[in-house]
Amino acid sequence: MELKNREEWDKNQPQDKGKNNCPFCNWYNNEPEYIIKEFEHWYVVHNKYPVLGLQNHLMAIPYRHTLMSKDLTNEQMIEYPNVLKFIHEFYEWKKYFSFLRESIESRSLEHLHYHFLPWNIHYDDIEYFLKKQWY
Secondary structure, three states: OOOOOHHHHHHHOOOOOOHHHOHHHHHHHHOHHHEEEEOOOEEEEEOOOOHHHOOOOEEEEEOOOOOOHHHOOHHHHHHHHHHHHHHHHHOOOOOEEEEOOOOHHHOOOOOOOEEEEEOOOOHHHHHHHHHHOOO
């Protein structure tokens, strides 16, 4: 598994960020080495292009192409606490930071995905990241 930097993502990200060209819809077929846990409706991966270069930047992604959290099915919502339990155990009960970009304009891809970062980031890092994401 090779982790790349965010600058590589910025250079190589798809122009069409929608369902027809969605790497999250096909991730489990194309790059299974990044997957660390699968559920019925979700999978958890190491982010190939981690924020701030963090090794354990994880993402929880629904298998079904979903735009917004309001579009999650009842089955996905019911299963999500199991995903969170796995994340919590992965970080070994240490602090971690999570976020979701709900608006389409601020996302790298249209497919809904939750980010989880080990809590070794500082406010300055968050501020830098947010500025880089056009906030």
